[in-house]
Amino acid sequence: MKRLDKFLGDQGIGTRKEIKDYVKNGVVKVNGIVAKKPDMHIDEENDEVVFMGQILVYEKFRYYMLNKPADVVSATKDGKSITVLNLLKNENVKGLSPVGRLDKDTEGLLILTDDGGLIHSLLSPTKHVDKEYEVHLEHEISSSDIKKLEEGVDIGDIKKSGEKDITLPAKCRLGEKDEKGRSVIYLTLHEGRFHQVKRMLEAVGNKVEYLKRVRMGAVILDSNLDFGEYRRLTLEEIESLKNN
Template sequence: MAVIMMRLDKFLVEMGAGSRSEVKKQISKGLVLVNGIVVRKPEMKIQEQEDVVMFSGKEYRYEAFVYYMLHKPAGVISATEDRKDKTVLDLIPDKKRPDIFPVGRLDKDTEGLLLLTNDGQLAHRLLSPKKHVDKTYEARISGIVTEEDIREFRTGLDIGDEKPTLPANLEILYTDPTKTESYVSIVIREGRFHQIKRMFEAVGKEVLYLKRIRMGSLVLDTKLLKGESRELTPEEVKMLINETGGEHAKENA
């Protein structure tokens, strides 16, 4: 099997140590050690899986993919960059990789679970309508949700797209007749634009608050406050990969 080699500066940039220019400056100053030996050449090739790299006193180990769970607050957009608004990437200051992105999107005013990763294969499978990965939300609705609404959600709704929505599970948690509001749980298997809001509009109601609590096997950690994040555990990653039939499941097991 051929040994894969990588430039030292490229390795450090991919591991989130800094920009290419910053990394090169630190290497030239003798602040980088490879297997205990000071290296001053950014172009030096290393075995990223084997060599031990120390940068400014911190050890860096190669990770092909990283995965973060974020408790997204309202007011933050699901994008990698924006000139006006704060993005979900701004909420992960200790991210190890500069190439992570949100898997799908939550509307600006929607809260809850958001997965961020640089694993494009997994992201594609999680978002593919063919995989039918369940996404569970809790919502506060203006109006009293009825059994008829539940049946319509289960059948599929015309929300103005070319095709009706796939069947969705709607559950009434409780209602507040004094405020004419309902608290519900919804499970969908798609990710259309403003889908849940449009589904309730189709039955004459309005979403006042929306929070995603689950995506496939991944459940929002109740210990995470709004705006907080953490890396996924190896078990969580393995479950996500396995349930979507990922070819690289064994590599991450």
């Protein structure tokens, strides 16, 4: 059971004062009856709540896929830049957080949810969830450099023991050259270190010119989404993330 005003607030209807006024003005119905008190208790999973003629559907958690454009920050708040939450137009973004971060200049797949358990699971270092990136390079890349990336490279990290912290083995495949004639690889990582893709390519004497995440776990970036567009994850996609 949940208070009506709390339920409406979780739906992004308004502030507590605004919700109180809505109830007072008779625009909220519960099971076809006009609600009289904002603090009345409802069964959020079974009662039908209607606000201004619109049925409000209870969701325990929300899951979105966003095709993040460059120059957008993977954060919930930022005083200077547009954040990924700003791109979810007309959505209730209360409680939503990005699952991990993409650099400001990095584009592609970003998952946003208010399911804290799933976020923790996907970001846990012990889970080794796949993250695949499309990487456009400054220079040609050799088969020997691809082998180095797959075996693990030294990107300057040090373990607590004082030993070099080599990256975990990755997967790397060569793609078609881009429209500018640059080499393209698809690099799959199983960890999430700071600027890891860029630092790994620097470790083999190359430089990332363009970076885009195309997959996380079994969820692939929807090719129908333009930069800045988003959609809800399907039930199959949500289950695949939970079963990683």
